[in-house]
Amino acid sequence: MATQQRKAKVDIKSEITSEPRMTRSRKKRQLAKQDANHQQPKIAISVKKESSPEENNSELSHPSKPKYKRVSKKSSGLTEQRTGKTARQSEAKSRDQKVKIKESLNIVATADKKPKSKKVKQEERPNSQGTSDEMAGFVVKGGKFVGAHTSAAGGLWNAVSGALEIKGRAFALFLKSQRQWKAKPLEEDVVDKFQSALNTSGYHPDFILPHGSYLLNCGSPNPETLEKSRACLLDEVQRCQRLGLNRYNFHPGSTCGDIPVDECLDLIGESINTVLNETSQVTIVVENMSCQGNTVGGKFEELKGIIDRVKDKSRIGVCLDTCHAFAAGYDLSTEDGYKKMTDEFDKLVGFHYLKGVHLNDSKGKVGCHLDRHENIGKGFIGLDGFRRLMNDKRFDGIPMILETPPGLTDAEEIELLYDMVD
Incomplete structure (x- = not known):
């Protein structure tokens, strides 16, 4: 009996001690x-x-x-x-x-933070407006007002914001579609928005160079084309006048191979005189051409011939396109060629008539007569040619407009040109 009791105690003790060991083992496995x-x-x-x-x-x-x-x-x-x-x-x-x-x-x-006004170094973006040292808040280096042709898509005022985006010190724009003879009249709200954009940005009209329609041939031997060209020229100059702009640039025209150059120059002179008589305040700026085909204005003596035929000399000027001059035979890629070009221009035309510049390198070689623009430094004019121009004081104080193809951005080319100034 005693033996059975001891065995029962051992079994109970075994059950008590084995239970926790099994539980801990199970937890470890879990x-x-x-x-x-x-x-x-x-x-x-x-x-x-x-x-x-x-x-x-x-x-x-x-x-x-x-x-x-x-x-x-x-x-x-x-x-x-x-x-x-x-x-x-x-x-x-x-x-x-x-x-x-x-x-x-x-x-x-x-x-969520309220934007803080950005502190900009004085040499990069001064606050003053309208001085010879800056334009639209951007520093003008070496007296050169460099910009580009900007898009007016969606409204003429967008050309102003486009110029600001590329840090242009000048800009050009089309006043209407360059592919159509006629366009709807300027609405008053368009004029107000454009002038408001100019006032806000700080761009001065002296450094805005509107470009005329490519359809124009104010020296055309075709009476119908001549009439349309003169009507279009008058309309675009009147648009400049309403917008408060004081310059208008256009391609002079072509003989079309049907009339002598002098007769073509006569027609161009008549066209300009007619428009000047019906407008005010706006200077008509004739662009030099590349001597391609039957175009006139590629030779400096032809530009002089147009100026000689204009009665109001205070409202006529010239825009010098570097690509066109190079293609016409003026080799501004070399030091001697550059001096020869500028000397001839000053003698025949006169730098006092220079109202603008189109800055374009050339895809073609000198004298090729091809109007093929290239990015600055990537064509046959090269960086040295533009370096000479950027350090030539005779080109100070006028709009200098890039018309280069896609490749470098306008902002990059503007910076490149300013880096050339000594």
Whole structure:
């Protein structure tokens, strides 16, 4: 009987001690299984939510050190007793989440902060307007007002914003479609918006050079074409007058191989005189050509011939296109050629008639008679030719307009040209 009682006690003790060992073993297996399945504890990071831009500005005044709250790590049924590998994985995940939070805070801070006025160095963008040292807030280096032909798509005033985007100190634009003879009259709100854009930007009319329609042939032997050209010329100069602009640039015309050059020059002179009689304030600027085909104006003596035929000499001028001059035979790529060109221009035309420049390199060689523009420095004129021009004081104080093809951007070419100034 006593023996049976002792055996029963041993069995009871065995049951009591074996139960906990089985439980601990089972828990170890569960933990190992959870680690194998990467069931890591979820980490919750709470960030204080901004309720208004003002609060955002005060809370996030230093976006590099964002404020956030740490929340203690919790595990469903797990304690801080982790294996070394699992702990490192958890810390790495936590760091990644914190980085994302910081990045999001930086974005919010940037978006919600009230923009501060950008401090710009005086030599880059002075505040004054209308001086000889700057235009539209941009510094004019060496007295050269360099810009580009900008798009007026969507409204003439967009040409102004386009000029600002490329940091142009001057600009050109079409006043209407260059492919149509007629266009609807300028509406008053278009005039107001354009003039408002000029006033806001600071561009002076002396450095805006509108370009005429390519359809014009004011020396045409064809009566119908001549009549359309003269009507179009008058309309575009009147548009300049209404917009408050004082220059208008156009291609003079062509003999079409049917009349002598002198007769063509007579017709061009008559066309200009007619328009000047019916308008005011606007100077008509004749562009030199490349001697391509039957065009006139490629030789400086032909430009002189047009000026000689104009009665009001105070409202006639010339625009010198570098590509056209080079193609016509004036080799401004060399020092001797450049001197010869400028000397001949001054003798026959006179620099006092120079009202604008078109800055274009040439795809063709000197004297090729091809009107093929190229990016500055990438054609046969080369960088040295433009360096001479950019340091020639006789080209100071007039609009200098890029008309180059896609390749370098207008802003890049403007910067390139200013870098040439000594």
